[in-house]
Amino acid sequence: MKKKVSIKINGKMYEREVEPRLTLVDFLRHEIDLTGTHVGCEHGVCGACTVLINGHSGRSCLTFAVQADGAEITTVEGLAAADGELNALQQSLRDNHGLQCGFCTPGVLISLTELLRDNPDPSEEQVRDVLTGNLCRCTGYAGIVAAALETARRAHGEARS
Amino acid sequence: MGVKLFGARVARLEDPALLSGKGRFVDDVKLPAMLHACFVRSPHAHAFIRGIDTSAAKALPGVHAVFVADDLPAPMSGNRMPMLVPNPAIATQLTQYCLAREEVCYVGQTVAVVIADSRYIAEDAAALVDVDYEPLPAASDCREAAEPGSPRVHSELQNNIASKFRQSYGDVDAAFASATHIFEEDIWQHRGGGMAMETRAVVGDFDPVRDLLTVWSATQTPHIGRRMLADLIDRNLESIRFIAPDVGGGFGPKAIFYAEEAVIPAVAMKLRRPVKWIEDRREHFLCATQERDQYWKVAIGVDHNGKIKGVRGTLLHDTGAFVPWGIIMPYIAGATMPGPYVIPAYGLDVTVVLTNKVATTPVRGAGRPQAVFAMERLMDRVARELGLDPAEVRFRNLIQPEQMPYSVGLTFRDGKPLIYDSGDYPQAQREALRLVNYDTFKERKAALLAKGRFVGLGIANYVEGTGLGPYEGVTVRVLPSGKVAVATGATNQGQGTRTTISQIVADQVGCRIEDIVITIGDTAAISQGVGAFASRQAVNAGSSAKIAGGTVRTQIVKLAAQALGLPEGDIEIEDGVAFGRGGNKPSISFRDLYRLAQGMPGFSLAPGQTAGLEHTAYFTPPQASYCSGTHVVELEVDPMTGAVKFLNYAVAHDSGTIINPLIVDGQVQGGVAHGIGNALLEWMKYDENAQPLTITLADYLLPMATDVPTCKIAHIESPTPLNPLGVKGAGEGGTIPAPAAIIAAIEDALSEFGVHFTETPLMPDRIVAALKDAGAYEKLKVVA
Numbered sequence: 001m002k003k004k005v006s007i008k009i010n011g012k013m014y015e016r017e018v019e020p021r022l023t024l025v026d027f028l029r030h031e032i033d034l035t036g037t038h039v040g041c042e043h044g045v046c047g048a049c050t051v052l053i054n055g056h057s058g059r060s061c062l063t064f065a066v067q068a069d070g071a072e073i074t075t076v077e078g079l080a081a082a083d084g085e086l087n088a089l090q091q092s093l094r095d096n097h098g099l100q101c102g103f104c105t106p107g108v109l110i111s112l113t114e115l116l117r118d119n120p121d122p123s124e125e126q127v128r129d130v131l132t133g134n135l136c137r138c139t140g141y142a143g144i145v146a147a148a149l150e151t152a153r154r155a156h157g158e159a160r161s
Numbered sequence: 162m163g164v165k166l167f168g169a170r171v172a173r174l175e176d177p178a179l180l181s182g183k184g185r186f187v188d189d190v191k192l193p194a195m196l197h198a199c200f201v202r203s204p205h206a207h208a209f210i211r212g213i214d215t216s217a218a219k220a221l222p223g224v225h226a227v228f229v230a231d232d233l234p235a236p237m238s239g240n241r242m243p244m245l246v247p248n249p250a251i252a253t254q255l256t257q258y259c260l261a262r263e264e265v266c267y268v269g270q271t272v273a274v275v276i277a278d279s280r281y282i283a284e285d286a287a288a289l290v291d292v293d294y295e296p297l298p299a300a301s302d303c304r305e306a307a308e309p310g311s312p313r314v315h316s317e318l319q320n321n322i323a324s325k326f327r328q329s330y331g332d333v334d335a336a337f338a339s340a341t342h343i344f345e346e347d348i349w350q351h352r353g354g355g356m357a358m359e360t361r362a363v364v365g366d367f368d369p370v371r372d373l374l375t376v377w378s379a380t381q382t383p384h385i386g387r388r389m390l391a392d393l394i395d396r397n398l399e400s401i402r403f404i405a406p407d408v409g410g411g412f413g414p415k416a417i418f419y420a421e422e423a424v425i426p427a428v429a430m431k432l433r434r435p436v437k438w439i440e441d442r443r444e445h446f447l448c449a450t451q452e453r454d455q456y457w458k459v460a461i462g463v464d465h466n467g468k469i470k471g472v473r474g475t476l477l478h479d480t481g482a483f484v485p486w487g488i489i490m491p492y493i494a495g496a497t498m499p500g501p502y503v504i505p506a507y508g509l510d511v512t513v514v515l516t517n518k519v520a521t522t523p524v525r526g527a528g529r530p531q532a533v534f535a536m537e538r539l540m541d542r543v544a545r546e547l548g549l550d551p552a553e554v555r556f557r558n559l560i561q562p563e564q565m566p567y568s569v570g571l572t573f574r575d576g577k578p579l580i581y582d583s584g585d586y587p588q589a590q591r592e593a594l595r596l597v598n599y600d601t602f603k604e605r606k607a608a609l610l611a612k613g614r615f616v617g618l619g620i621a622n623y624v625e626g627t628g629l630g631p632y633e634g635v636t637v638r639v640l641p642s643g644k645v646a647v648a649t650g651a652t653n654q655g656q657g658t659r660t661t662i663s664q665i666v667a668d669q670v671g672c673r674i675e676d677i678v679i680t681i682g683d684t685a686a687i688s689q690g691v692g693a694f695a696s697r698q699a700v701n702a703g704s705s706a707k708i709a710g711g712t713v714r715t716q717i718v719k720l721a722a723q724a725l726g727l728p729e730g731d732i733e734i735e736d737g738v739a740f741g742r743g744g745n746k747p748s749i750s751f752r753d754l755y756r757l758a759q760g761m762p763g764f765s766l767a768p769g770q771t772a773g774l775e776h777t778a779y780f781t782p783p784q785a786s787y788c789s790g791t792h793v794v795e796l797e798v799d800p801m802t803g804a805v806k807f808l809n810y811a812v813a814h815d816s817g818t819i820i821n822p823l824i825v826d827g828q829v830q831g832g833v834a835h836g837i838g839n840a841l842l843e844w845m846k847y848d849e850n851a852q853p854l855t856i857t858l859a860d861y862l863l864p865m866a867t868d869v870p871t872c873k874i875a876h877i878e879s880p881t882p883l884n885p886l887g888v889k890g891a892g893e894g895g896t897i898p899a900p901a902a903i904i905a906a907i908e909d910a911l912s913e914f915g916v917h918f919t920e921t922p923l924m925p926d927r928i929v930a931a932l933k934d935a936g937a938y939e940k941l942k943v944v945a
Contacts, residue, residue, distance in 0.1 A: 019281070021281065022281075029188070029189075030191075033191070034182070035182070035185075035186075035188070035189040036181070036182020036183065036184070037182070038186070038188075038358070038359070038409070039188070039439075040358045040359065040360070040442070041442040041857070041858050042441055042442060043442065043857050043858065043859065045857065045858035045859050046358060046442075046858055048358055075182065076180075076181065076182035077181065077182040079181070080180075080181045084181065086177065086180055086181065090180040090181065093176070093180060094172055094173065094176040094177070094180060095172065097173070097823050097824070097826070097827045099176060099179055099180065099655075100410075100655030100656070100657070100827060100831060101357070101358065101359070101407075101408065101409045101410040101654055101655030102175065102176070102179025102180070102184050102407065102409070102655065103184075103186065103357075103358040103359040103409025103410060104358045104409075105179055105180060106182055109180070127866075128866040128867045129866075129867065131865070131866035131867075132865040132866055132867055134866075135358065135858065135863050135865065136358070136866075137355075137356055137357055137358050137410050137412065137831075137834075137835070137863065138358075138410055138655045138827075138831045139827060139830065139831050139834075140827075140830035140831040140832075140833055140834035140864075140869050140872075140895075141834065141865075141866040141869050141871075142830045142869070142871040142872065143827060143830070144866070145866065145871065146871075
């Protein structure tokens with residue numbers, strides 16, 4: 001009944017025997033103890049469970065762990081530097097008060113990480129469009145949008161100079 | 162003293178952990194041998210339970226137990242849950258049983274609970290629990306439920322009226338007799354959910370060695386939870402520890418004490434195994450309390466200048482199937498209606514009606530958005546009928562700053578006279594209008610209209626009672642390391658409580674904010690606590706932090722003066738070091754002072770000295786403090802699709818002295834988002850049998866990043882004299898006037914067509930339908 005999976009998560013390989021119905025987010029949270037990725041709705045709307053699957057953002061609540069067999073996953077725990085220093089996007093979210101309860105924040109960080117990688121200089125409209133995949137009940141999004149734009153601007157400024 | 166933290170934009174202490182996935186929420190609690198729960202819930206809005214067969218569920222491998230009401234410990238098994246805010250005006254003292262006994266009264270009510278090795282197995286087993294229901298007629302709409310002969314919500318009751326009361330002052334009949342004009346409106350604000358991103362969650366763990374029952378709960382009120390649980394299982398308060406760790410949003414519904422919070426710990430005790438229950442989103446839609454449904458029929462009497470003579474009406478409040486939080490929401494609504502205006506006479510008859518739906522209890526705003534919506538819709542009506550500018554009508558009626566403190570004439574929900582303590586209402590309206598360039602709005606509107614674009618502007622004012630009692634406490638204690646421990650019964654669901662309390666204590670004691678070690682939401686850390694609701698924590702916990710921190714500072718100064726041989730007046734404190742002001746600046750660190758404060762075994766302390774450097778303060782406010790403000794919204798409506806696009810959103814608000822502008826701005830902006838949801842999106846739909854139809858986030862819409870504009874925010878600071886900080890609440894003012902301002906702006910945008918809106922949520926299809934009824938599309942064709 002159980003099936004063996006091998007998944008690379010934040011650069012490290014994990015092998016486990018899992019039930020086919022185990023979701024990827026439950027695998028991350030309860031099998032690997034990476035509890036940074038959160039479950040908000042279990043039907044793919046809220047985006048709290050968003051992780052990068054082979055470089056693309058995906059809903060870990062709508063993905064089974066067996067579907068991620070052989071995949072490379074990045075979770076929020078994989079974003080900060082090894083010494084724990086926040087990366088530019090994380091720091092900017094703090095500076096711009098882009099989080100309150102912090103429950104949606106891991107998913108927001110993953111979505112924006114993908115956006116800024118693929119489009120280093122997004123418009124506000126593009127940022128807001130991407131963020132429609134992440135519901136935040138606390139912040140009203142203003143700080144999150146400001147943080148994304150500031151991160152892009154800084155990266156852009158540094159690249160130019 | 163070093164850099165003053167109070168009033169500064171201090172980055173939050175909460176953030177680094179939350180940004181790196183190291184937050185600790187209830188579902189992150191993992192204990193050895195932990196089991197998982199799934200509740201069996203009523204599929205019917207109203208039914209008798211004829212029998213429950215749990216044998217198939219119990220036989221499933223991995224299932225440890227299935228509990229029904231009689232399996233719970235006494236007195237929980239046979240007693241209804243306690244009512245949080247009882248009131249003699251409540252005719253029907255109904256709260257639910259933790260697990261239903263003979264009757265279920267809303268879809269989702271807890272009937273049984275399955276405990277298994279995993280949530281997956283528990284859900285499988287819950288589906289195998291066979292409950293024999295006898296469905297009964299259900300009451301879905303509170304207007305019908307209030308009528309004689311309608312289906313009864315509870316079979317044991319004779320009718321569905323939970324309470325009736327009147328709030329009034331002045332001679333209302335005389336006021337209306339003297340009015341030149343009288344205008345009446347029917348107004349409805351619809352219910353919605355708190356919809357915190359983290360659903361409710363409970364872990365129970367019993368340690369028989371220490372005889373300690375530990376409960377982790379995603380709650381706003383851990384101390385209240387502990388008290389309720391102690392009553393329900395007849396257990397000593399000190400042998401229960403409630404912990405609210407990181408909590409992923411509250412917004413009101415998590416202030417309630419729920420059946421699940423009682424059942425899970427009780428089951429954990431019985432099984433001698435830790436048990437976890439994490440609510441899923443469907444359960445949140447069905448069973449987490451909701452708010453708003455209120456039907457108002459109100460009239461305003463004015464003179465020929467638009468000056469208010471009186472306001473009167475009726476209010477029908479849908480309380481759902483039970484009354485767990487009492488009747489404070491309709492009570493607050495009635496007391497909020499007069500708002501910032503001089504209203505010589507006022508009378509409101511309130512009826513609280515039971516329906517077979519989940520109970521309504523406070524959701525961000527708690528009765529105030531409805532009241533403000535009703536009052537501001539009346540103000541817009543007056544402006545339109547008399548041909549006056551909506552801002553001008555409001556200016557003519559606003560309470561003036563020199564009238565403060567202003568006694569309205571009603572009693573507020575704290576039992577005290579409704580007296581506005583401070584504020585400058587005209588100033589707030591002027592500021593908000595300035596932020597959107599109100600002076601040039603009419604030109605902008607006309608220019609865009611000529612291009613076929615429909616732009617409108619809406620104004621809404623509000624006054625909000627905040628900072629309610631009874632108290633909140635803070636303990637401040639210097640540690641052996643020289644750091645400063647702080648504990649509070651105030652809780653943190655994203656409001657930045659950790660940061661603001663730390664700012665206050667660091668300033669008071671004289672240490673670096675980094676050296677504050679703070680414990681929040683843990684009943685083991687401080688004996689008394691209340692929690693988060695009614696925008697009360699900055700007022701009560703903040704004031705306690707100032708008093709406790711100030712007292713510890715006095716203790717430090719005294720001890721340092723003795724140690725350094727200086728007069729107390731010569732001692733200064735900075736960054737955890739006390740030093741003499743003059744000469745060679747002799748100094749002593751908090752670390753060394755801690756040791757001195759312990760005394761020596763066998764020797765007495767110096768006269769006047771207390772044990773350690775420590776103090777606990779419980780500030781209790783003399784009455785509510787009233788914050789206020791104005792929202793001005795400029796938006797565009799696409800008449801073909803009914804889509805609404807915000808062009809400008811301005812907020813001028815007065816929450817007294819501001820502890821941290823970064824956090825207050827965030828509270829305002831976030832509150833506006835919630836108000837936008839209430840105004841345009843959030844619709845909790847029930848059918849005529851009270852069966853909920855919107856139980857996913859795909860059909861119940863929350864505001865997204867493309868729905869919420871970044872607000873322009875102006876702070877008007879009128880410090881309240883009612884607490885030592887001068888602060889008032891800030892968490893709900895963003896939400897309260899938003900629907901009123903937004904609906905007014907939509908109506909203004911479509912003023913060409915004479916459409917009129919008095920309900921929320923106002924969704925695109927309803928805008929289009931109203932335009933159709935008004936013949937708007939015939940006119941648009943002519944223009945095209």
